[in-house]
Amino acid sequence: MRALLTNRNFAIGLLLTSVFVAGALISFLWTPHDTSGVDIANKLKKPLSEGYLLGTDHFGRDILSMIMVGARTSIAVAVVAVGIGIVIGVPLGLAAAASQGSLMDEIIMRSNDLVFAFPSLVIAILITAIFGPSAVNAIIAIGIFNVPVFARLTRGAALSLWKRDYVLSAQVAGKGPARISFEHILPNVTNLLIVQGTIQFSLGILAEAGLSYVGLGAQPPIPSWGRMLAESQTMISFAPHMALLPGLAIVFTVLGLNLMGDGLRDIFDPRIRREKR
Amino acid sequence: MTFFKATVTASAVLLATSALAKTDVIVAMQLEPPHLDPTSAAAGAIDNVVYANVFEGLTRFGPDGSVNPGLAESWDISEDGLTYTFHLQEGVKFHDGTDFDASDVVFSLDRARAEDSANAQKALFAGISAVEAVDPKTVKITLAAPNGSLLFNLAWGDAVIVAPESIEAIKQNPVGTGAFKFDNWVQGDKIDLTRNADYWGTPAKLDKATFKFISDPTAGFAAMMAEDIDVFIGYPAPENIPQFEADPRFQVILGNTEGETILGTNNKQAPFDNVKVRKALAHAIDRQAIIDGAMFGLGTPIGSHFAPHNPDYVDLTGNSQYDPELAKKLLAEAGFADGFKTTLKLPPPSYARRGGEIIAAQLRAVGIDAEISNLEWAQWLEQVFRGKDFGLTIVSHTEPFDIGIYARPDYYFQYDNAEFQGLIEDLSVEADTDKRSEMIKKAQNMISEDYVNAYLFQLAIPTIAKADLQGLWKDAPTQAVDLTAVGWAE
Numbered sequence: 144m145r146a147l148l149t150n151r152n153f154a155i156g157l158l159l160t161s162v163f164v165a166g167a168l169i170s171f172l173w174t175p176h177d178t179s180g181v182d183i184a185n186k187l188k189k190p191l192s193e194g195y196l197l198g199t200d201h202f203g204r205d206i207l208s209m210i211m212v213g214a215r216t217s218i219a220v221a222v223v224a225v226g227i228g229i230v231i232g233v234p235l236g237l238a239a240a241a242s243q244g245s246l247m248d249e250i251i252m253r254s255n256d257l258v259f260a261f262p263s264l265v266i267a268i269l270i271t272a273i274f275g276p277s278a279v280n281a282i283i284a285i286g287i288f289n290v291p292v293f294a295r296l297t298r299g300a301a302l303s304l305w306k307r308d309y310v311l312s313a314q315v316a317g318k319g320p321a322r323i324s325f326e327h328i329l330p331n332v333t334n335l336l337i338v339q340g341t342i343q344f345s346l347g348i349l350a351e352a353g354l355s356y357v358g359l360g361a362q363p364p365i366p367s368w369g370r371m372l373a374e375s376q377t378m379i380s381f382a383p384h385m386a387l388l389p390g391l392a393i394v395f396t397v398l399g400l401n402l403m404g405d406g407l408r409d410i411f412d413p414r415i416r417r418e419k420r
Numbered sequence: 421m422t423f424f425k426a427t428v429t430a431s432a433v434l435l436a437t438s439a440l441a442k443t444d445v446i447v448a449m450q451l452e453p454p455h456l457d458p459t460s461a462a463a464g465a466i467d468n469v470v471y472a473n474v475f476e477g478l479t480r481f482g483p484d485g486s487v488n489p490g491l492a493e494s495w496d497i498s499e500d501g502l503t504y505t506f507h508l509q510e511g512v513k514f515h516d517g518t519d520f521d522a523s524d525v526v527f528s529l530d531r532a533r534a535e536d537s538a539n540a541q542k543a544l545f546a547g548i549s550a551v552e553a554v555d556p557k558t559v560k561i562t563l564a565a566p567n568g569s570l571l572f573n574l575a576w577g578d579a580v581i582v583a584p585e586s587i588e589a590i591k592q593n594p595v596g597t598g599a600f601k602f603d604n605w606v607q608g609d610k611i612d613l614t615r616n617a618d619y620w621g622t623p624a625k626l627d628k629a630t631f632k633f634i635s636d637p638t639a640g641f642a643a644m645m646a647e648d649i650d651v652f653i654g655y656p657a658p659e660n661i662p663q664f665e666a667d668p669r670f671q672v673i674l675g676n677t678e679g680e681t682i683l684g685t686n687n688k689q690a691p692f693d694n695v696k697v698r699k700a701l702a703h704a705i706d707r708q709a710i711i712d713g714a715m716f717g718l719g720t721p722i723g724s725h726f727a728p729h730n731p732d733y734v735d736l737t738g739n740s741q742y743d744p745e746l747a748k749k750l751l752a753e754a755g756f757a758d759g760f761k762t763t764l765k766l767p768p769p770s771y772a773r774r775g776g777e778i779i780a781a782q783l784r785a786v787g788i789d790a791e792i793s794n795l796e797w798a799q800w801l802e803q804v805f806r807g808k809d810f811g812l813t814i815v816s817h818t819e820p821f822d823i824g825i826y827a828r829p830d831y832y833f834q835y836d837n838a839e840f841q842g843l844i845e846d847l848s849v850e851a852d853t854d855k856r857s858e859m860i861k862k863a864q865n866m867i868s869e870d871y872v873n874a875y876l877f878q879l880a881i882p883t884i885a886k887a888d889l890q891g892l893w894k895d896a897p898t899q900a901v902d903l904t905a906v907g908w909a910e
Binding site: 179180181183186201202203275276358362363364373376377378380381 | 637638641657659660662663708709712713774776777778780781782784785792793794
């Protein structure tokens with residue numbers, strides 16, 4: 144843990160990320176104002192107005208509250224999407240590595256290539272356009288593209304582990320490939336998965352914001368950073384805070400997660416750690 | 421300094437010359453027409469493109485809503501008011517070169533009023549019992565009963581004259597008699613019109629006109645600011661108007677429309693088949709908040725389906741004052757003390773998208789959970805207008821004097837009231853102005869007290885144009901973007 148916190152990247156990233164995670168968590172219990180109602184009389188208040196720390200939007204909704212609840216949407220979409228990627232992608236990668244060179248390996252990896260070959264955001268737009276825009280469809284769309292990322296990573300790392308002596312001895316001891324994968328391979332790729340998960344998490348938040356921006360993510364009245372940005376666009380000349388604040392929220396969350404990912408990689412990778420010392 | 425001044429003058433001269441040379445215009449609108457036959461669909465976007473530009477009727481609307489001669493140069497009305505004799509313009513040709521004569525009028529009107537006609541406004545022709553060609557330049561229309569609004573009815577986009585030779589392909593390749601010819605349609609992008617060199621009347625000033633469809637308000641703002649477009653009809657982001665007003669490159673024209681913006685309610689779908697629930701809806705909604713929030717103050721509150729600038733208008737907003745407590749009480753009486761769930765399907769215009777968010781919030785305050793789904797225009801026409809698969813929707817009815825749609829039980833909000841249908845039928849054959857006025861007022865009252873839909877506001881039409889573009893209509897007395905008199909200042 145100390146190693147974690149002395150890494151500057153990780154510490155800054157953790158701080159940034161926790162601010163938004165905390166905001167999202169607090170929003171379940173309390174927000175400065177209700178985000179589901181509109182209050183036209185108080186529309187377009189500048190930041191630091193009385194009662195509205197970050198001002199209000201064109202419907203008189205408190206922007207701080209919107210960002211807090213929007214964080215919930217972003218984080219939820221990204222967490223589940225990364226979850227889908229890990230739950231499906233990791234076993235696929237392990238299976239492919241365990242059966243290296245076999246037909247199954249080929250089928251798994253070539254299907255992954257197929258998914259990889261599509262521009263992810265375009266497919267996400269396609270999926271939401273067919274099944275209707277909603278947060279759930281956005282999650283599925285973003286989740287699908289996390290599958291090959293994790294499958295490849297897992298397979299690549301697992302392949303080198305399969306040549307290790309302890310895996311050979313486990314094989315000699317009569318353990319089957321499935322058991323070896325989960326008992327000996329998986330624990331040794333976890334570090335990599337955590338680093339990649341953090342990065343994918345930040346990409347998920349970006350993708351969610353992008354989909355909401357074009358109207359295909361969470362639907363109103365659920366607040367979402369991307370939609371806040373889209374709605375603010377025509378008002379940017381007289382209410383720049385409406386665009387700036389959700390934009391900064393996205394920037395800082397994504398930056399935080401990336402810094403965390405970098406930090407974790409430095410910490411987990413013994414070669415880099417040694418160089419730094 | 422003198423040098424600097426000289427440069428400025430020189431560039432001003434340069435600018436002026438380039439403006440002189442300009443003979444085309446790019447008109448942006450938010451909605452793209454589904455096809456281009458104004459005589460077989462209700463979509464206003466069709467008329468916006470083709471009315472007066474490509475197609476003309478016997479009579480036509482002027483910029484102030486007055487009825488003027490169109491393809492009929494003059495007309496005589498018989499003593500008993502039952503026979504109208506129209507004298508047609510000389511030398512009129514359709515764009516494909518065929519002659520326009522009385523037989524085209526007979527064809528067009530018979531087609532529109534036929535049993536199996538696809539015309540969206542068949543009621544306009546209801547009182548006509550016969551259309552005959554007396555000679556190639558004279559048409560006689562016989563009515564079953566006197567009808568004071570025949571000339572008005574014939575000015576509608578739904579009553580334009582089409583040719584039997586080109587009717588097959590009219591949806592994709594409209595052939596009319598207007599000052600502009602249809603040239604090209606890039607679906608999802610634009611429609612090009614070119615000047616009709618053989619036009620019978622005053623020729624158009626422009627050589628070319630392009631209608632561009634920009635549904636996203638942000639993209640519209642950017643396109644206007646970058647001067648990619650010359651004019652935006654029905655500019656969708658009213659919050660930017662002060663900015664355009666302050667910019668010397670642009671002029672802002674704020675006009676009235678015939679657009680009653682309503683919260684369309686599916687009268688056949690439970691629980692909206694209960695008048696108490698509809699009344700509760702009406703009282704749950706704060707119109708002023710919608711006008712201020714969605715339209716930045718542009719728009720006049722209405723309490724019935726009638727335009728406030730019409731002389732027969734009655735202010736019925738009192739029937740549905742904002743009163744959430746009353747709304748809750750009414751819902752409880754109707755057996756929905758805990759509220760209910762419904763759908764709120766929104767077409768692309770910003771009055772609908774933004775108004776929808778505000779209305780959903782206001783309904784939530786009285787316990788009604790209206791789930792918003794944002795639809796594209798074609799989806800909306802399919803699901804809501806034709807499919808009637810909706811609970812609530814928001815749309816602006818931009819046809820003039822269209823209270824008659826409430827007499828059509830198959831119209832998308834499905835209001836079925838025999839008494840009202842009888843009233844509209846009587847109205848269509850009544851010629852006496854005083855009696856008409858009385859009946860029109862009664863009709864407004866009836867649908868207002870029946871809470872058929874929740875009436876929100878009369879849509880204003882902001883037009884943003886380049887400062888030196890002239891001849892645009894200020895108001896929208898009908899669905900039309902008449903470009904025949906539009907030109908650049910010299």
